[in-house]
Amino acid sequence: MQDFVFNGQPSRVVFGVGSLKHLEREIEAMGAKRALVLSTPEQSSQARHIADLLGSRAAGIFSKAVMHVPIETAREAREVAAKLGADCAVAVGGGSTTGLGKAIALESGLPILAIPTTYAGSEMTPIYGITEAGLKKTGRDPRVLPRTVIYDPLLSLSLPVGLSVTSAINAIAHAAEGLYAQDRNPITDLMAQEGIAALARAIPGICKQPGDVDARSDALYGAWLCGSVLGNVGMALHHKLCHTLGGSFNLPHAEVHTVVLPHAMAFNAEAAPLAMQKIAAALNRPDAAAGLFDLAADNGAPTALRDIGMRQEDLDKAADIAVSNPYWNPRPFGKEQRNLIRELLQRAFEGSRPN
Numbered sequence: 001m002q003d004f005v006f007n008g009q010p011s012r013v014v015f016g017v018g019s020l021k022h023l024e025r026e027i028e029a030m031g032a033k034r035a036l037v038l039s040t041p042e043q044s045s046q047a048r049h050i051a052d053l054l055g056s057r058a059a060g061i062f063s064k065a066v067m068h069v070p071i072e073t074a075r076e077a078r079e080v081a082a083k084l085g086a087d088c089a090v091a092v093g094g095g096s097t098t099g100l101g102k103a104i105a106l107e108s109g110l111p112i113l114a115i116p117t118t119y120a121g122s123e124m125t126p127i128y129g130i131t132e133a134g135l136k137k138t139g140r141d142p143r144v145l146p147r148t149v150i151y152d153p154l155l156s157l158s159l160p161v162g163l164s165v166t167s168a169i170n171a172i173a174h175a176a177e178g179l180y181a182q183d184r185n186p187i188t189d190l191m192a193q194e195g196i197a198a199l200a201r202a203i204p205g206i207c208k209q210p211g212d213v214d215a216r217s218d219a220l221y222g223a224w225l226c227g228s229v230l231g232n233v234g235m236a237l238h239h240k241l242c243h244t245l246g247g248s249f250n251l252p253h254a255e256v257h258t259v260v261l262p263h264a265m266a267f268n269a270e271a272a273p274l275a276m277q278k279i280a281a282a283l284n285r286p287d288a289a290a291g292l293f294d295l296a297a298d299n300g301a302p303t304a305l306r307d308i309g310m311r312q313e314d315l316d317k318a319a320d321i322a323v324s325n326p327y328w329n330p331r332p333f334g335k336e337q338r339n340l341i342r343e344l345l346q347r348a349f350e351g352s353r354p355n
């Protein structure tokens with residue numbers, strides 16, 4: 001067995017159908033008395049419901065979370081939290097809302113209780129991102145890791161089917177890259193395989209019946225595992241490409257992950273054969289890259305960048321940005337491999353099935 005280092009993340013996870021009923025108990029266990037509830041404008045009624053459950057422990061609601069955490073929104077939320085005398089934040093929603101909670105915690109140290117309603121996995125990581133003057137800065141800080149996470153599959157029932165599928169494949173992407181990460185370990189490998197299997201099982205079930213609580217539970221369980229992998233080990237080519245396409249060309253987060261993942265896996269297949277075997281086995285399909293493409297295609301998700309807002313004339317620029325400051329990857333992708341990355345992006349643009 002290879003030597004390894006495992007850093008357990010100090011968060012408490014409460015999982016189960018109907019587990020939102022433990023909210024008050026969990027806020028009390030955190031030692032908090034005045035919670036600021038965070039959400040996007042679209043989920044303000046869910047935030048209201050949470051505030052009602054909190055009763056006198058609710059300090060107020062801030063429902064202006066948006067994608068990529070603009071610094072202006074973060075500042076406003078911090079001011080509101082201070083003005084209301086909040087001693088914790090409850091983030092109900094996807095990665096955008098959790099991200100806003102993290103931005104508040106980064107400066108104030110306010111503890112966060114996260115209630116995830118997508119499969120993005122941000123709640124299990126100490127990674128934050130804040131966008132200033134069009135540039136998204138990311139970093140790691142233990143203060144932003146949510147203190148407690150309540151996973152209640154009932155809250156994900158309203159996630160539209162299309163976003164459910166792409167969000168689930170976004171989660172799979174964390175685990176897939178975790179399986180060839182330089183700093184992976186036997187525990188993250190187990191979490192990654194189990195997470196991919198749970199999500200791959202859940203996706204067709206959710207498509208068939210969006211209200212299927214068992215499928216929703218499998219998906220949220222998989223999201224927890226894959227988010228934990230993301231929080232524990234480094235990411236590589238796939239995440240670099242998605243940050244480039246999402247950040248510089250404003251493509252939607254979960255959809256970009258869904259389209260790019262099969263092509264990133266095909267690029268890395270020969271350099272990371274063991275990881276590919278594990279991904280394929282977890283998917284219960286013969287090949288990792290083609291299996292991920294089919295998982296998306298079979299369940300109505302986008303498979304081509306051109307269908308999610310990318311322009312052919314921007315592919316050169318995207319390749320240049322991606323190779324200018326590469327992450328570690330099992331197969332190098334620096335400036336010398338620029339043409340290979342440009343070809344990968346072309347295949348992703350057209351939505352060709354890897355073989």
Ligand SMILES: NC(=O)c1ccc[n+]([C@@H]2O[C@H](COP(=O)([O-])OP(=O)(O)OC[C@H]3O[C@@H](n4cnc5c(N)ncnc54)[C@H](O)[C@@H]3O)[C@@H](O)[C@H]2O)c1
Nearest residue numbers: 040042068094095096117118120122125127155156158159
């Ligand atoms: N820091 C990290 O570790 C990390 C990890 C993953 C993602 N992220 C970040 O998270 C963001 C993406 O998060 P996301 O994909 O979860 O999307 P999101 O949080 O932006 O949500 C997308 C939309 O779906 C709505 N929504 C969420 N759950 C719903 C539900 N159950 N019912 C109805 N509508 C619902 C939201 O209100 C929003 O309008 C990106 O900015 C990404 O960079 C960060």
